[in-house]
Structures are given as C-alpha cells and as structure tokens.
Amino acid sequence: MNETVLAGEAGVGRGVPIDEAVIEVRDLRMSYGPKEVLTGVDFTAHRGEVLVLLGPNGAGKTTTIEILEGFRRRSGGAVRVLGVDPEQGAEQWRARLGVVLQSWRDHSKWKVRELLEHLGAYYSVYSTADRPRPWPVDELLEVVGLTESAGTKIARLSGGQRRRLDVAIGIVGHPELLFLDEPTVGFDPEARREFHDLVHRLTDVDETTIMLTTHDLDEAEKLADRILILSGGRIAAAGSADELSRQVSGETEIRWTRDGQRFVHSAAEATGFVRELFRQHGDAIGDLEVRRSSLEETYMKLVREAEGSAR
Numbered sequence: 442m443n444e445t446v447l448a449g450e451a452g453v454g455r456g457v458p459i460d461e462a463v464i465e466v467r468d469l470r471m472s473y474g475p476k477e478v479l480t481g482v483d484f485t486a487h488r489g490e491v492l493v494l495l496g497p498n499g500a501g502k503t504t505t506i507e508i509l510e511g512f513r514r515r516s517g518g519a520v521r522v523l524g525v526d527p528e529q530g531a532e533q534w535r536a537r538l539g540v541v542l543q544s545w546r547d548h549s550k551w552k553v554r555e556l557l558e559h560l561g562a563y564y565s566v567y568s569t570a571d572r573p574r575p576w577p578v579d580e581l582l583e584v585v586g587l588t589e590s591a592g593t594k595i596a597r598l599s600g601g602q603r604r605r606l607d608v609a610i611g612i613v614g615h616p617e618l619l620f621l622d623e624p625t626v627g628f629d630p631e632a633r634r635e636f637h638d639l640v641h642r643l644t645d646v647d648e649t650t651i652m653l654t655t656h657d658l659d660e661a662e663k664l665a666d667r668i669l670i671l672s673g674g675r676i677a678a679a680g681s682a683d684e685l686s687r688q689v690s691g692e693t694e695i696r697w698t699r700d701g702q703r704f705v706h707s708a709a710e711a712t713g714f715v716r717e718l719f720r721q722h723g724d725a726i727g728d729l730e731v732r733r734s735s736l737e738e739t740y741m742k743l744v745r746e747a748e749g750s751a752r
C-alpha cells in the first residue's frame with residue numbers, strides 16, 4: 442500500500458482539540474478488483490461542521506463513508522478519523538462514532554425503548570465528564586420524536602418512525618462524529634424538517650461533527666456548512682452552495698421590467714449593476730429579480746465537467 446503520511450498518532454485518540462481536524466483524508470484511493478472507484482480523494486472536516494457528500498449513483502459515497510467508519514479497507518492514501526487510522530480503530534475509538542446505516546431491520550419484536558436501553562448500555566463504560574454516555578433514553582426519544590412510540594414493537598413502526606429509530610440508534614452513544622447515509626429517505630416533509638432541526642441541534646449544542654450523504658439538493662443546501670461533490674473518483678468541487686455556484690458561473694442573472702418591457706442581464710458583479718440601474722431609471726424599475734444559479738444547475742454542471750475530464 443502506498444501510504445501518504447499525516448500528522449497525528451495512531452491508537453485510541455483521546456479527544457480532539459478544538460482546531461484539530463476531525464476527519465482528514467489525503468489521496469484516498471479505492472478499487473474493487475480492476476474497477477477504480479476513488480482515484481484520489483482529499484478533504485478535511487473540522488469540529489462541529491456538517492459536511493454533505495453529493496454525487497451521482499455509483500460515485501463512491503457509501504464506499505468513502507465505510508472507509509472512514511473502519512468497515513472497509515482502502516486501497517491507498519491516508520485517513521485519520523478523530524486522530525486515528527480507521528483500520529486500527531479500537532472499541533474505544535468506535536464508541537466515539539455514531540453510524541446511521543440504510544435501515545435497522547433486526548430486532549423487530551423488540552420495543553423501541555427496550556432496544557435503545559439495550560444498545561445504550563454498551564456505551565456506559567465509555568462515558569466521560571464532557572460527554573456522558575449513553576444518551577438518557579427519555580431525552581433521546583424526545584429529541585428524535587419517538588416518545589409516543591416508546592412502547593411500540595419495531596415491526597409495527599411506520600417507515601418514517603423506523604428511520605427516526607435509526608437516527609436514535611446512531612446517536613445513543615452521544616457520538617463526537619456522526620455518519621448518516623441517506624438519512625431522510627422515506628420521510629414526509631414534516632419529519633424531514635424535524636430531522637433538519639435535530640441536525641442543527643446536535644451541532645449547535647454538542648459540536649457534533651456530521652457527515653451525511655443525500656440525493657436531495659434542497660436538503661444539502663439547508664444542512665451543509667460545506668458540500669463535497671464526489672465525481673470521477675475525486676472531489677470535483679467543495680464549498681457552500683453559494684461558493685459552488687460562484688465557482689461555476691461567476692455570473693448572476695438580473696431581471697427587471699421598465700415601461701412595460703421585460704429585461705434580462707448577466708453580470709459578474711450584480712450589486713454594482715443594480716445600483717447603476719436604479720441611478721439611471723429610479724422608480725421606473727419594477728419586478729426586480731437577482732438570481733444565482735441554483736444548486737441543481739451548479740451540481741449538474743460540475744458533475745458533467747468531472748465525468749468528462751475523468752474519461
């Protein structure tokens with residue numbers, strides 16, 4: 442294996458100083474047989490950040506997350522998660538991570554509260570003064586909106602309730618870093634909004650670092666401090682939705698009406714253009730709209746470019 446060396450100690454990793462990276466990935470490569478899925482992925486996540494990994498089907502999002510979780514061995518490159526190489530992560534390291542997989546199907550005869558108490562008990566030996574473990578079950582049920590289903594058997598939960606339970610299972614150990622693979626699939630709009638509030642609460646109150654995948658661009662825009670676009674085996678672009686849009690077009694579209702006529706103009710510097718427009722025509726200007734490319738337009742363009750250059 443061709444290793445790239447990173448700063449930081451291997452071992453259990455005992456707490457991450459505030460400005461130290463929670464995830465550090467350098468030149469990560471992964472092949473399944475002859476098929477190269479990741480050809481050199483680089484990124485860093487800092488404490489309390491929400492990172493959203495976007496990319497087309499088969500781009501390697503789940504593969505990347507599984508490598509970070511220590512569930513899959515990489516083919517090359519260097520990775521540190523909470524200061525530890527995931528391939529050497531011990532139980533104590535694992536207890537500091539939360540993982541929400543695609544869906545929790547086992548234990549269908551268990552009741553919601555029983556399962557959370559049972560799983561939570563494994564974390565009590567890893568409790569620390571600043572991160573008591575596990576999360577008290579009543580509080581956890583409240584946070585994920587399952588208080589009224591506490592006594593319900595898992596087999597009887599609706600799709601949305603089951604997904605909330607998946608999230609509860611992911612955070613019962615009060616993780617410092619939470620991985621969520623397509624967390625809101627099957628949620629109705631209300632459940633989706635509640636889930637978004639939960640993500641904000643986890644990062645605001647506890648400085649939990651969160652990395653999630655989604656195909657929902659609206660969700661990415663709402664949640665992400667930083668969006669990573671994985672395409673063509675590498676991170677094709679990274680930044681907030683606004684930064685990505687600027688990176689792609691650099692121009693903003695301005696529309697307005699004057700004397701019953703419609704006008705449209707693209708400008709690199711919209712504020713100056715609008716100021717000049719009002720200076721010249723003042724009150725005659727109506728229906729002003731200033732619009733950057735949507736995340737969807739930006740995403741489609743970046744993915745097409747990355748796929749083109751990877752061929």
Ligand SMILES: Nc1ncnc2c1ncn2[C@@H]1O[C@H](COP(=O)(O)OP(=O)(O)OP(=O)(O)O)[C@@H](O)[C@H]1O
Nearest residue numbers: 473474476478496497498499500501502503504505
């Ligand atoms: N265990 C495996 N053995 C062989 N190939 C695999 C394995 N797991 C994934 N792949 C292939 O690697 C590529 C990346 O898969 P991965 O599941 O990581 O993509 P993804 O971005 O999560 O996709 P999706 O958006 O569809 O969930 C795909 O072409 C997939 O077929």
